Amino acid sequence: MTFKSLNIYLIILTVTSLFILFLYTFFYTPLEISLLENNTLHLEKVVSVSGNLKNLELKENNLFLEACNYSKCLKAVYFNISKNNHELLNNAYLYNKQVKLTGKYTLYNKKEEIIIYKFEVK
Amino acid sequence: MIFDIILGCFLGFIFGLIPSLHINFISYLFLYFGLFLVFPDKFYFFLSLSISQLITSYLPQTFFSVPNVENIMNLFPLQRLFLKGEALKAIFITFVGSFFGAIFAILLLPFLYLLFSSLIGFHFFISFAILFVLLSFVYYQENLKERIIVIFIILSSGLLGILTLKYNVFLKESLFVCVVGLFTLPLLFKSIFEKQTRVFQKINLKEIKLNLKKSMIFSFMGSLASMFIILVPSFSSSQAGTMVSRIKRNLSSEEYILLFSSISISALIFSYFLAMFFYKPRLGYFAILLLEKQIIPRTEIFFFIITVLLSVCLILFILKSIIKDIIVFINKQNLTKINVFILIFSIVLVFLISGIKALPILFLSAVIGYLPLHYKKSRVILMAYIMIPTLLFYL
Numbered sequence: 001m002t003f004k005s006l007n008i009y010l011i012i013l014t015v016t017s018l019f020i021l022f023l024y025t026f027f028y029t030p031l032e033i034s035l036l037e038n039n040t041l042h043l044e045k046v047v048s049v050s051g052n053l054k055n056l057e058l059k060e061n062n063l064f065l066e067a068c069n070y071s072k073c074l075k076a077v078y079f080n081i082s083k084n085n086h087e088l089l090n091n092a093y094l095y096n097k098q099v100k101l102t103g104k105y106t107l108y109n110k111k112e113e114i115i116i117y118k119f120e121v122k
Numbered sequence: 123m124i125f126d127i128i129l130g131c132f133l134g135f136i137f138g139l140i141p142s143l144h145i146n147f148i149s150y151l152f153l154y155f156g157l158f159l160v161f162p163d164k165f166y167f168f169l170s171l172s173i174s175q176l177i178t179s180y181l182p183q184t185f186f187s188v189p190n191v192e193n194i195m196n197l198f199p200l201q202r203l204f205l206k207g208e209a210l211k212a213i214f215i216t217f218v219g220s221f222f223g224a225i226f227a228i229l230l231l232p233f234l235y236l237l238f239s240s241l242i243g244f245h246f247f248i249s250f251a252i253l254f255v256l257l258s259f260v261y262y263q264e265n266l267k268e269r270i271i272v273i274f275i276i277l278s279s280g281l282l283g284i285l286t287l288k289y290n291v292f293l294k295e296s297l298f299v300c301v302v303g304l305f306t307l308p309l310l311f312k313s314i315f316e317k318q319t320r321v322f323q324k325i326n327l328k329e330i331k332l333n334l335k336k337s338m339i340f341s342f343m344g345s346l347a348s349m350f351i352i353l354v355p356s357f358s359s360s361q362a363g364t365m366v367s368r369i370k371r372n373l374s375s376e377e378y379i380l381l382f383s384s385i386s387i388s389a390l391i392f393s394y395f396l397a398m399f400f401y402k403p404r405l406g407y408f409a410i411l412l413l414e415k416q417i418i419p420r421t422e423i424f425f426f427i428i429t430v431l432l433s434v435c436l437i438l439f440i441l442k443s444i445i446k447d448i449i450v451f452i453n454k455q456n457l458t459k460i461n462v463f464i465l466i467f468s469i470v471l472v473f474l475i476s477g478i479k480a481l482p483i484l485f486l487s488a489v490i491g492y493l494p495l496h497y498k499k500s501r502v503i504l505m506a507y508i509m510i511p512t513l514l515f516y517l
Binding site for chain 2: 001002003005006007009010013014017018020021024
């Protein structure tokens with residue numbers, strides 16, 4: 001084993017790890033949570049949640065909104081939203097369509113919220 | 123996650139290069155300067171930081187005679203090769219040991235899970251293991267005089283542990299103060315005041331070769347020993363090393379370094395694993411962060427494994443690319459002057475963290491820490507500082 005062969009082992013292991021990470025991320029199916037249940041167990045995980053949108057507000061290219069199921073709502077934020085995505089979400093809000101949000105379920109100021117990674121208008 | 127790993131590796135690299143900087147101290151440093159506001163709940167960041175800090179710390183350990191408490195046993199073989207002008211080879215062996223050690227540690231995780239699940243709550247087993255190791259320190263001495271010396275060192279460091287860890291009423295961060303005193307200062311004093319011959323280090327990378335099969339066997343043995351040692355609180359990689367060297371005698375310097383670098387990285391990985399699944403951190407650094415609720419242990423084993431592998435690879439890439447330049451730099455320096463600087467730096471660090479009251483304790487710890495060096499005994503026996511209080515109060 002030489003410095004050169006250690007290099008080869010390192011490259012193989014790095015590429016393999018990154019490839020596995022890529023596969024895992026690509027085929028990852030997020031856990032679906034319900035707004036009507038207590039979901040604190042799933043904090044800091046990537047989850048998806050379905051609901052109707054409320055209180056859309058665009059501030060410095062970040063879209064703040066709420067996903068609601070009846071009276072139960074969950075705050076969500078979409079950082080650096082594109083014009084197209086903003087329009088899609090805005091339309092879903094105007095026509096009261098259900099939207100499936102996928103993102104990191106986290107705490108902000110001790111309140112639960114979702115940092116949106118992607119969404120799907122149903 | 124990838125960003126966390128890269129940032130953790132670079133910071134760990136910087137901290138690892140600073141001699142005598144213990145990983146526990148880094149966690150205190152982060153708490154004091156409120157760095158958790160910048161890095162809130164970054165589990166993977168701290169994991170990669172500690173891995174890269176551990177592997178990088180082999181450099182100052184080789185060049186400046188300054189050990190880190192997790193790797194005290196590494197010191198002598200590393201120094202032996204340093205004195206032969208083979209520091210580059212010594213460091214290369216630590217790279218190989220860490221690389222294979224990390225892979226074997228990951229493969230052994232399911233066995234550790236089963237072992238820990240079946241032994242959890244068996245305090246009798248833990249007490250017996252600590253007692254057995256303490257007695258074996260004494261038993262392996264050649265004659266009565268040597269045994270009395272070892273008993274004296276065990277009792278004095280144990281008493282220091284009881285007074286500073288259990289009944290400490292005046293000292294802030296006593297563990298840090300005593301670790302510096304017991305393990306860092308005595309070697310620095312020795313290297314400063316003893317006449318040193320200047321050794322120029324070889325820098326030819328092509329001359330360095332290791333047997334792949336042997337590297338893998340010793341790394342596996344290291345990971346295996348680490349798996350058993352991590353079950354017992356107060357045991358560190360040093361004890362695991364002592365145990366293996368007792369079983370397999372006449373180890374060469376190469377084998378020693380392979381074994382201990384593998385033990386160290388495995389112990390770190392296992393410690394994180396136990397914290398994640400059993401909330402039982404065996405690492406002071408991680409325990410501090412958990413206690414202060416600065417990081418939340420995750421149970422995503424897949425990301426944990428990927429973080430470990432990527433961190434090990436990234437830090438080894440970084441170190442491999444600069445190691446030759448470091449050796450060239452070291453060849454030009456007067457190491458005694460650097461050791462004096464590190465001595466002053468360590469004392470100032472203790473003063474800043476724990477105040478003026480810490481200095482007498484630091485001096486006392488340094489005197490106790492000097493005893494094994496003076497009587498030519500293994501410095502692992504100083505770990506009685508943690509083992510005796512654990513045996514008496516923390517099980």
